[in-house]
Amino acid sequence: MKVSYQWLQEYLDIDVKPADLAEKIARTSVDINDVYSPSDGLKKLVVGYVESTTPHPDSDHLTLCQVNTGEDTVQIVCGAPNVVAGKKVIVALPGARIGNNIKIKRSKMRGELSEGMLCALQEIGFSENIAPKAYDEGIWFLPDDAKPGESVFPYLGMDDTIIDTDITPNRGDMFSMLGNVNDIAAFYDLKSHFKVQKVNENSSQLTSDLVAVNIADTQLAPTYKMRVIQDIQVKESPLWLQIRLWNAGIRPISNVVDVTNYILLKYGQPLHSFDYAKLPAKQIGVRFAKHEEPFVTLDEDERQLDSQDIVVTAGDKPVALAGTMGGLETAISNDTTSVALEAAIFDPILVRKQARRHDLHSESSTRFERGVNPETVETALNEAAQMIAELGGGAVTKGIVTGSERDLITPTIVLSLSRINHVLGTTLYVEEVVDIFDRLGFTTAIDGEQITVTVPARRWDVNIEADLLEEIARIYGYDNLPSTLPEQSSNIGALTERQQLIRTSRHVLEGLGLNQAISYSLTTTEKATQFQVEPHSNPMQLDYPMSQDHVAARMSLISGLLTDVAYNVARKQKDVQLYEQGRIFVTHPDQKRPEEQEHLAGVLTGELLTDNWHQTEHHVDFYDAKGIVERYLTNMALQQKISFVANHERKEMHPGRTADIYIGETLAGFIGQIHPQVAKDYKIPETYVFELNLELILAAAKKSRHYQLISKYPAISRDIALLLDEGTTNDEILAAINKKGGAHLVNVHLFDVYEGAHLPANKKSLAYTLTYQDSQGTLTEDQVNESFDKVVDYLTDQFNVEIR
Amino acid sequence: MGLREKLDELRQQGLKDVDSSQDLDRINDIRVKLLGKKGPIKEALRGMRDLSAEERPKIGQFANEIRDDLTRAIESKRAELEQAKINAQLAKETIDVTLPGSAVSQGQPHVIQQIIDQLVDLFIGMGYEVAVGDEVEEDHYNFEMLNLPKDHPARDMQDTFYVTPEVLMRTQTSPMQARMMEKHDFSKGPLKMISPGKVYRRDTDDATHSHQFHQVEGMVIGKHITMTDLKGTLEVVAQELFGDELKVRLRPSYFPFTEPSVEADITCFNCLGKGCSICKNTGWIEVLGAGMTHPNVLRMAGVDPDVYGGFAFGLGPDRFAMLKYGVEDIRDFYQNDVRFLTQFDQKG
């Protein structure tokens, strides 16, 4: 709410600077959006008196004005159609700064000297939504008694300071001057001079003869009251009232409407004024709208109502969308002479929902949503009726017609001093606590350390002990609270084994050169389904997504990483090596929620190490990706054997360059090059990926760490080169070598792979070093030769092989 | 010429030869020639038998002195030449040390992960346990158990991705409050937990909004947990992340699951409180929300609010990272531009 500092000063003797007051409000009551003066950034804007006007000799829409600006009279060329001699106007003198940071200079307009500019409100910083419509086409006229040469700011309320508060949902009471005055009075311990204007029912007619109100469902409108003001004239409001409104961000319209808005600001009580004569019937009610019931609101929008909307009716015909916006047909116009004025409380939830449904968030609906002070419904109605009668020259009829009225709720809460100090950590005395409640206007009764507090209805957010504790804490001041730390528990702080392993997994992959990416978990249905380690059912779908790009929960991390690669490649970043650790979501038909699996995935494309004077570039390939996965899995020290098994069937993967990864007999992931067609779809180059179901790695049995004696005895090695059929795999050869290697074979190292021109077609050469060692003694050449020959014989026997 | 004169001349000539040598081979030659078995000194000493018994030891001593002198001169020259040779070799081996070193690939943790890990480590040090919750939650835990019944206005502030009427993408990490309270054995002392993770809101992505972001939830529930404990804890967090010269300010706020509720601000680290565009001229930056756990929340989780109480807080690593490093677009965190990811490589 935009709170006027000058208006506050009418009710409180405050002498702190507005900025300091705002800081105090922020620390004690509600957040502050901004503190500003309407005149910020403006200067040299003075009152001018238009002494005479003559048409511009060279233009049919410009006027030459002789304007008295205090000391002397200057000529100003003005383009406004409403400029007329004898009016007081806003003059921007040469050197002035007006809205949008525009500087005004002495100039010539079509050959005529212009020593400044006559301004409309919009030109001195007023928003289009706030400046009164009546002056839309021209300049603004100041009151006739304004003194030429004086600054215009005080005349327009622009010397005020506005404290724009950001009100939390619980503090609906702060949507009014009254609420602000009460809270400020409490925290500064000031006396409030808040003034209430009484009504003078100066018409002889009885309101109840003019309208009847029957609220069938008091749930919809727990309180509904109405008054009638007759014989009024609708006209422009006095300037002081317009200032109050525009400084609060509300456009002045006419005396009747402006009064309702003024009362809304002052009491937080939204009012609605109907043109009495135009009410289709004089029996007022409140009901749910009918499904698709048509209704034209004030903004001339023809709406289809919802059966959960609430409407105010006259003879069952809707005349207002309750608490949200009035109807066009019964709106106040210049011809209105009689006003039916409504002051009510509508159901907050229904108002909130209908405001959302119709996208009609108004000053009224905002207040109904957060609650309205039940203490001042009638006060506000009376004061508004009185002001409308005064400003419109009319009469208030006798009595209020009440359709419903809810009793005031004033909770009584018992609180003990020890409880207060126990929860807040303070050492307050009873007197201090009672003083805080006194200042807030809460009544107290003391019995030893027991304090019984009665909360006034105007603070409907305070209902339980914890609410009172908050009141004490904030008025006492959070700054005055000491700082301590919670008692120690017997818990030793540590990550769980699972959390530690996940963290280690990340660190290992980072050590291997992959940067951690965090991608979106929600993606398209197509991407959510791609690259699954194990094919699952359909992905989890959002009920009501926001964008086509995020409709389903991912079932693999790879598609997100490929999207990241595409993003990089589109930005000329061709060398991308990323990993991601995160959840995938697997739906099960018999479960309400999906299973959330931690996965680990990586993506590699481009050069592994950038080309540099010292190293040659190296384009990533399958074996780089595999090396990373192997290293990672070695670090994870799984007891079971890891194997890579070629899989030609994965739809999104290159059929000849993809392997499934097994832990023992369990499929735990896969690795490979993505299918060139998929790469094309993603708009990325040749890319290698891997994905592992981290849950399986976390759950797998780990090797226990122990030291293996390093043999003191020398190792002996033998090299063997095998010319093989192209289809023979390294795994097959290794298995054969290990099978016949004997007890002393400690290592088999593949040192060369060759396929190409020097070999017969469909042949390849694999070369291995076999290392033999005994931990108990020195091996002899004969022992080694014997073992090695067994291997050679076996290989010759098993494979179509030529030993070279 | 007497033997003494002869020896003296040998010395003069020898020293001259040594001095003029330019390489190690020559020095070697001189050593062999002068000091060898067939060298002139040995030769001269052989002539001593012609001398008197009186003179013999004197000349012998003199000859030894000359031999020692020459030996010293040769060794010193040799050392000098060897050093020169090494120096020449080293000079030849000189490289441009300003050329860049070999590229070594090293990946970095994501900046949000870094902030989460920093917080996790901080709280572990204070005896907290880390509780990781599900990203797909029940409405019951995400809202109801947090004192947010259906139709509560605060639900509007958290536009939610629903999967079914009962299941949703969690909008906050707070569901772990109820889940942990239900699990905790309070006879073993207070519950102290933090819960980091991803959360989701039904938002349109732009520079300041993301439908996916992170939160870290914290909660302490025990018999003697006070609001001053909350204040002290928030100060530790803010100062750990942003520096301990910054002040912390608490101000009232509203969350349905805490009462009293507060928002914690820190002194703007950019202007140190003077006011600037980052802090919108307030001198303060909002960093987290917190409060004393609402009795309804305790009660619903089966904890007696008359006996137990405590606090909860929630903070946003994305927002922290944006503030701390001046990241202007939240989407940068999830698009994973390598130039973005590799910037946060400081380990110290």
Ligand SMILES: [Zn+2]
């Ligand atoms: Zn700042």
